[in-house]
Amino acid sequence: MPRRHRPKVRAVLLCPHCRSHEIDRDVTLFTGSTYTCRRCGYKGTFVLEEELPDALEMSGP
Ligand SMILES: [Zn+2]
Known part of the structure; x- marks a missing residue:
């Protein structure tokens, strides 16, 4: 039996001004x-x- 998945984390970008996740990267x-x-x-x-x-x-x- 497979063990429970390790808790993976995923980084999301946050605007330093309004803390929105709607960040476009150029x-x-x-x-x-x-x-x-x-x-x-x-x-x-x-x-x-x-x-x-x-x-x-x-x-x-
Ligand atoms: Zn913003």
């Missing part, structure tokens, strides 16, 4: 990665990361 040649918040319009190279347990994910295979 990769550019000059600055590397920049992030844009679709909710408040924040743009920058710094965003927060939050780790979510994978168990919250509802989508199956």
Whole structure:
């Protein structure tokens, strides 16, 4: 019998201004990665990361 799944965590990006998860990531040649918040319009190279347990994910295979 397989054991219970180990609690995997998954990092999601959080806007440092409004804490929205709606972050778009752009990769550019000059600055590397920049992030844009679709909710408040924040743009920058710094965003927060939050780790979510994978168990919250509802989508199956
Ligand atoms: Zn925002």
